[in-house]
Amino acid sequence: MTTAVVVQVEPQAATRSRWVRGSSLRRPPGLAGMAVRPIVLSAALLGLYLWVHAQALDSIESRVLSPQAIKLALWQHVQLSVLATALTIAIAVPLGVLLTRPFARWIKPIGLGLGNFGQAIPSIGLMVLLALWIGVGFWTAVVGLVAYATLPILRNTIVGLDGVDPALKEAARGMGMSRLAVLRRVELPLAVPVILAGVRTALVLTVATAALATFIDAGGLGGGLVAGIELGRPILSVTYGVLAAVLALSADWLGGIAEEVLRPRGI
Amino acid sequence: MPDTALDSMTSQAPATSQTSVPVPSRTGGATIQLLDVTKTYSGQDAPAVDHITLEIPAGEIVVFVGPSGCGKTTTMKMINRLIEPTSGQLLIGGTDVLKLDADQHRRNVGYVIQQIGLFPHMRIAENIGLVPRMLGWSRAKTAARVEELLEIVGLPPGEYARRYPRELSGGQQQRVGVARALAADPPVMLMDEPFGATDPITRDRLQNEFLRLQREMGKTVVFVTHDFDEALKMGDRIVVLGPRSVIAQYDTPEAILAAPANEYVSSFIGSGGQLKRLGLMLLRDAVLRPAPARRDLPVITVEATLHDALDVMLENGREKILVAEDESGAGKVLGAIRMDDLMAAISDESNDEQPAKAEMSAVSS
Numbered sequence: 001m002t003t004a005v006v007v008q009v010e011p012q013a014a015t016r017s018r019w020v021r022g023s024s025l026r027r028p029p030g031l032a033g034m035a036v037r038p039i040v041l042s043a044a045l046l047g048l049y050l051w052v053h054a055q056a057l058d059s060i061e062s063r064v065l066s067p068q069a070i071k072l073a074l075w076q077h078v079q080l081s082v083l084a085t086a087l088t089i090a091i092a093v094p095l096g097v098l099l100t101r102p103f104a105r106w107i108k109p110i111g112l113g114l115g116n117f118g119q120a121i122p123s124i125g126l127m128v129l130l131a132l133w134i135g136v137g138f139w140t141a142v143v144g145l146v147a148y149a150t151l152p153i154l155r156n157t158i159v160g161l162d163g164v165d166p167a168l169k170e171a172a173r174g175m176g177m178s179r180l181a182v183l184r185r186v187e188l189p190l191a192v193p194v195i196l197a198g199v200r201t202a203l204v205l206t207v208a209t210a211a212l213a214t215f216i217d218a219g220g221l222g223g224g225l226v227a228g229i230e231l232g233r234p235i236l237s238v239t240y241g242v243l244a245a246v247l248a249l250s251a252d253w254l255g256g257i258a259e260e261v262l263r264p265r266g267i
Numbered sequence: 268m269p270d271t272a273l274d275s276m277t278s279q280a281p282a283t284s285q286t287s288v289p290v291p292s293r294t295g296g297a298t299i300q301l302l303d304v305t306k307t308y309s310g311q312d313a314p315a316v317d318h319i320t321l322e323i324p325a326g327e328i329v330v331f332v333g334p335s336g337c338g339k340t341t342t343m344k345m346i347n348r349l350i351e352p353t354s355g356q357l358l359i360g361g362t363d364v365l366k367l368d369a370d371q372h373r374r375n376v377g378y379v380i381q382q383i384g385l386f387p388h389m390r391i392a393e394n395i396g397l398v399p400r401m402l403g404w405s406r407a408k409t410a411a412r413v414e415e416l417l418e419i420v421g422l423p424p425g426e427y428a429r430r431y432p433r434e435l436s437g438g439q440q441q442r443v444g445v446a447r448a449l450a451a452d453p454p455v456m457l458m459d460e461p462f463g464a465t466d467p468i469t470r471d472r473l474q475n476e477f478l479r480l481q482r483e484m485g486k487t488v489v490f491v492t493h494d495f496d497e498a499l500k501m502g503d504r505i506v507v508l509g510p511r512s513v514i515a516q517y518d519t520p521e522a523i524l525a526a527p528a529n530e531y532v533s534s535f536i537g538s539g540g541q542l543k544r545l546g547l548m549l550l551r552d553a554v555l556r557p558a559p560a561r562r563d564l565p566v567i568t569v570e571a572t573l574h575d576a577l578d579v580m581l582e583n584g585r586e587k588i589l590v591a592e593d594e595s596g597a598g599k600v601l602g603a604i605r606m607d608d609l610m611a612a613i614s615d616e617s618n619d620e621q622p623a624k625a626e627m628s629a630v631s632s
Contacts, residue, residue: 171384174349174457175398175447176374189388264388266431 034260037253041246048242055235064224064236073240076219077247080138080210084145085203092150092202093195096157097183108158115151123148123209131216141210141218148209149202156198160191189264196262200255207248221247296326296487297360297454299346304355306341314353315341317511325360325454326485330502332492332535338512343457343491347376359455374398377448377456377486381463383440385432391417391443392428398451416446419480438469445477449484458490462497474500495535499524499543507532521547541613546574548612550590555602562600564589569601573609580606 052065063069092115099108118126127144134140164187172182214222221244228237299322306316316338323329331339344350346357348369357364364372385394395416396409404412417424420442432440441461448456461477462470478501481488490501498505499520507515507523509531516528524544527533536543550569565583567576569590579588586606592598 165382165384167380167382167384168386170349171378171380171382172386174347174373174378174380174384176370176372176401177397178370181401186386266388266390266433 034253034256037249041249041253044242045246048239052235052239057235058233060231061233061235064227064233065239069224070239070243073219073221073223074243074247076138076213077207077210077221077244080141080145080213080218080220081203081207081247081251084142084149084206084210085199087142088146088149088153088202088206089199091146092153092198093157095150096154096161096195097188099154100158100161112151112155112158115154118147119151124212124215127212127216136217138213138218140216141213141220144216145206145209145213149206152201152205153195153198156194156201157191160194160198161187163194164190190267193259193263193267196255196259200252200259203255204248204252207251208244211244294452294454295485298325298358299323299455299487299489300356300358301342301345302356302358304342304345304352304357306338306345306350307353314511316345316352317513318355319512319514321506321514321517323487323489324504325487327503328481328488328490328501330490330492330498330505331508332495332498332505333508333512333515334535335493337508337510339491339493339508340459342508342512343459343489346455346489347373347378347457349373374402374451375453375455377451377453379441379444379448379456379458379461381460383437383444383464385440385443385447387432389431390428391422391430391432391435392424394432394443395447395450397447402451404451412450416449417443419449420446421476422446437465438473441465441473442476445473445480454487456486456488458488460492461490463492463494470497477501495537496543499547507535542574542577544613545577545609546572548573550576550604553604553608553612555590555604556608558589558600558602559587562589564603566591566600568593573604573612576604577606577609 055061057065095111098104099111121129123144126148127141130140130144130147134143168186168190169182172186173179177185210220211222211225213220214226221240224236224240225244228234228240301319301321301323304316304319305314307314319342331343333339341350345352346359348364351369352365359376385391386397389397392410392413395413399409399412400406413428414424417427422439422442427435427439427443432443435443444461448458462473465473474497490498492498492501502520504517504519505523506517507528509515515535516523516532521544523532524536524540524547527536527540533540550567550571550573553573565579565585565588567579567588567590569592576588576590580586587603589600590602590604591600
C-alpha cells in the first residue's frame, strides 16, 4: 500500500545520451497502459446494460433499476466519496507535515496509532457507532469515511517527507532557505509521488466503503445492493454491485493519472 | 585549461577559451575570525568544539584537516550557523554574524557539500539561480548570472541550463554545486569535503578547476577534508585539528611538512613527508644551473614540481636533467637541475620556514 521512494540524486551518465538537448525526462511508460482500463470498464457496463435489458423485470425491479434511481444513487455515492476524500486530504496531509517537523517527532507514533485505530475498526461497525453517537445521515457517513481513509494518506505523507534525502534539506538550509521554504520548495515537491500514492489508495478505499453508507441512511450504491439481498432479487445486487466496482476502478484509474501528471519532473 | 573543464563525454562540445570567460567575481574575500568559539551539545559533557580561536585571512583557502569526529565539520558549520555556537564570537569582515538573521547570513556564504545536494526536481538553471532569487535579484539579472557561471565551470548553458540534475554525471553535478555556491558572489565559501565522493581522476580535475577559479576570484574559502594530500594541494594554509577541534598546527603546507608541530601532526602527515614537500615546490621557483652543452639528458617542463623532477631522475638513472619550457624538449631549454639541488632545496626551505612558523603560531594561539 505504501510506496517508499528513495529520493536521491544519482549520476546517470551512461543513459544520458538518450536525452536530447534541453529535454525533460522521458515520461514513464505508465500512461499508455492507462488507456486499457476505460475500455475494459466501458465494455463491462455495456455488457451489464444488455444483460439487464434482456431480463423481464417486475415492478420492484424496474423501479430500483430505473435510470432516475441509478443516477441518484450514483450521484450520492460520488458526492460521499469526493467530499470524504477531499476532507481526508485536508486533514491528513497537514497532519503528516506537522508530525514530521523536528519539534513534533515524539508524537508521531501517537498520530500513526490513531490512524491505525481508525482503520482497524470494522468499517460497518464504525458507521453504526458513529450513527449511534451523532445520528444517521450524509454527514455521519462522511465522518466515518474520513476516519477510515486517513491512515493511508497520513502514513504516506510521513513516509514521503521522511524519505527526502537529508543532504538536500541541509543544502537548502545552507543556502539560506527558511524552514518553511525548505518544506514548500524541496520537501513537499519531492514527497508528492508518495503522498499521491496514498491519496489513490484512500480514494479507492473510500469509494468501496461508501457502499456501507446506506446502513445509516446516507444513500449511495449500497442501497440497491442490499435491497437485492433483502428482497430476493439478485439482479438488483448484481447491477449495483457491478456499478460500485466500476466506480472504484474508475477512481483508481483517475488516481493513477493524477500520479503521472502531478509527479514533479526530474525525479 | 578550459578543455580539462569538460568531462570526456562533452569533449565534442566547443571549448570556451579562457579569455572569453567573464570575470567570475566582483566581490573578493573577507576575513573570518573565530574568537573563543565553543559548541557543546545538550546532554554531552565534553564540548564538540572547545574554545577555538582562529583567523582566516581574506582571499585564502584554509583547509581544516583532521580525523573523523574531530569537530572540523562542526567548526565549519558554525561559520554559516547551520550549527549555532554555544559561546564565542564570529566575525566576517569585521561584522558580528551571530547578531544577523541566520537565513539572511547564509545567503551570503557559499556552501558546497560532499553529497552535492542539487534539487532533483529543479532544472540546473533553477538550482543555480535559487540564492540570487532569494536575495531579490530580477529574473533577467539572475538568468545572466546563471549563464555566466555555467560558462565558468565549463558547462555550456545552451546545453545544460534546462537539464535536470540526474541527466548530468557526478563530476558535472559537483561543478553545478560549485556554481550554485558562487551564484550570489559571496565573499566566503564553505566546502565540506566537496570532491570526496568522486573518482580520483574527476577529483583531480575538479580540484584543478577550483584552484584556477580561485586564482581569479580570491574568495575566502574554508575547505574541510580528512585527506592530508588534498589539504596540501588545495590549502594556502592548513589547520590540523585534533579532538574537540583543538588546533594542533596552523600554517602553510610547506611549513607543516618542514616542521610538524608535534607527534600528532607528524602522524597525520604520514610517511613520505619530505617527498610531499618536493611536490609543493615548483621548478619555476627553483634556482637552475646553466644549461649544459650536452642535450642528451632527460627533459622536464618548468611547470613540474621538484617531486616530478626526482621521479624523472630515478626513472632514467640520471643525477642531472634538463628543464625546458615544455615537455617535448622542443621549447627553449632554461637550465638544468641536479639531485643535490633537490636536497639543498629541502634543507633550505626548512631553515627559511622557521621564523614564519613562529609568527603563524602566535596568530593561531
